Amino acid sequence: MEKKRILVVDDESVIREAIRRTLEGESYQIDMAPSGHLALEKLQETDYHLVISDLKMPGMNGMDVLKAIKILQPEVPVIMITGYSTIDSAVEAMKNGAFDYLAKPFTPEQIRDRVEKAIEQRAVLLENFYLKKELRDRQGFDSFIGKSKAMEKVYRRIIQVAPTDSTVLITGESGTGKELVARAIHRNSARKDQPFVAVDCTSLAESLLESELFGHIKGSFTGAVQTKTGLFKVADGGTLFLDEVSNISLTTQAKLLRVLQEREVVPIGGTKPVPIDIRLIAATNRSLKELVAEGRFREDLFFRLNIIPIDLPPLRDRQGDLPILVGHFLQKFSQEIGKDIRGLTPGAMAQIERYPFMGNVRELENVIERAVVLAAGDLIEEDDLELHLGGGDEERMSCHYVPRTADELKETKRQVREQAVMPVERAFVLDALKRNDWNVTRAAEEVGMLRPNFQALLKKQGISIREHTNV
Numbered sequence: 001m002e003k004k005r006i007l008v009v010d011d012e013s014v015i016r017e018a019i020r021r022t023l024e025g026e027s028y029q030i031d032m033a034p035s036g037h038l039a040l041e042k043l044q045e046t047d048y049h050l051v052i053s054d055l056k057m058p059g060m061n062g063m064d065v066l067k068a069i070k071i072l073q074p075e076v077p078v079i080m081i082t083g084y085s086t087i088d089s090a091v092e093a094m095k096n097g098a099f100d101y102l103a104k105p106f107t108p109e110q111i112r113d114r115v116e117k118a119i120e121q122r123a124v125l126l127e128n129f130y131l132k133k134e135l136r137d138r139q140g141f142d143s144f145i146g147k148s149k150a151m152e153k154v155y156r157r158i159i160q161v162a163p164t165d166s167t168v169l170i171t172g173e174s175g176t177g178k179e180l181v182a183r184a185i186h187r188n189s190a191r192k193d194q195p196f197v198a199v200d201c202t203s204l205a206e207s208l209l210e211s212e213l214f215g216h217i218k219g220s221f222t223g224a225v226q227t228k229t230g231l232f233k234v235a236d237g238g239t240l241f242l243d244e245v246s247n248i249s250l251t252t253q254a255k256l257l258r259v260l261q262e263r264e265v266v267p268i269g270g271t272k273p274v275p276i277d278i279r280l281i282a283a284t285n286r287s288l289k290e291l292v293a294e295g296r297f298r299e300d301l302f303f304r305l306n307i308i309p310i311d312l313p314p315l316r317d318r319q320g321d322l323p324i325l326v327g328h329f330l331q332k333f334s335q336e337i338g339k340d341i342r343g344l345t346p347g348a349m350a351q352i353e354r355y356p357f358m359g360n361v362r363e364l365e366n367v368i369e370r371a372v373v374l375a376a377g378d379l380i381e382e383d384d385l386e387l388h389l390g391g392g393d394e395e396r397m398s399c400h401y402v403p404r405t406a407d408e409l410k411e412t413k414r415q416v417r418e419q420a421v422m423p424v425e426r427a428f429v430l431d432a433l434k435r436n437d438w439n440v441t442r443a444a445e446e447v448g449m450l451r452p453n454f455q456a457l458l459k460k461q462g463i464s465i466r467e468h469t470n471v
Helices: 013-023 036-045 062-072 087-095 108-126 129-136 149-161 178-187 206-214 250-262 288-293 299-305 321-337 346-354 360-374 406-435 440-447 451-461 465-469
Strands: 004-009 028-033 050-054 078-082 100-103 168-171 196-200 239-243 279-284 308-311
Touching (some): 004 013, 004 036, 013 028, 013 108, 028 036, 036 050, 050 062, 050 108, 062 078, 078 108, 100 108, 149 178, 168 178, 178 196, 178 279, 250 299, 288 299, 321 346, 346 360, 406 440
Parallel strands (some): 004 028, 004 050, 050 078, 168 308, 239 279
16 A cells, blocks of 8 residues: 655654654654745655644744645645644634644644544645636647646646735746746736836846836936836736746845835835835746855745746656647747748657757747748748758757857757766766666665655656666
């Protein structure tokens, strides 16, 4: 029988260990987290049957963890525990979706009883969860095109997070559609009739960005000839989308953090705080974790932004979506340009399938638009695409390929690094598996990785345990 996986979140190691000893055995596998932030990281990597969380913890408290769980894994029941039992906190926890509430100290029998009932409830909820039937037959969702498993995961996350006011961090390579996700969340939220305000954090100088975001008072600096309302206030009641948030300076990061904490802004040159009611969505094509480690992004702001993460897959990982996207863009631009294009020749389609599309969906859209314009007949030929594949993907990785845009340069550098790392990763994974008789769990533990992360490396390298063990 498959063990039920339970996550225990408590800043006191004694409590964590006591619950683990009480529950761990044939029926349950226990994972533990000493803080709310670490718990959310585990929830993003692993599916759980139940979460048991302390209410009072430093940093992210149990109520914040509960609210995030209801978005990340809403079918998962949560049992709240605390040494500060009050009627008010119990009611608040239940209102926010907690399955049950236990006050410390509790007996082993009490925790076992609550856990059994919670697991039973999850089985009932799971049967009709995530709108599986509706999603199964779709060609896309909202303004997205595609029905790959990778994109269905994105659609589900949008459905989960849209009705809430939780802050969302969208990550993904250039051209994957991060602003489309932000707009889809807004359109499917209670704020849909209020403003959606998008800010490109790379397009403005530092001084102008602060003025744009927070506003300024007339005469507060040279050039401030009139009072300006900041975009935080312009978006009041609606959604503010900060694109490429990784590019803002540490000074502006500190001010942004304060706004998120206090829910009010002080215009440049002003003294009176202005209250705001906004839903914040941020996006980046860079790893904020890496920037935090380098000291270039505030850790406390990262935690504030990364409440609900949505990672957009690159086009190369969207299996089966390429023909659907090509057909969609072909129809769109044929109508817009006024040409009757029936499709692509087999050679043209094969060329598209071989092309790496470093600019992802945005680059594919541009390629199809150009091809529709250049096509002389009713079928798009290889020359109409102007992809210049030459020897294949290797040309992009060679010294002869010259990127045409900053985005292409960024993606070329990333892919060169990835190509160099691939052989090392493969040797690392195979060696760990051989040392552990091809047991994935033991291999992951020995090298100090979480099992899902180790499995992701296996999938990336195309390594099949079944093939090597002849099972």
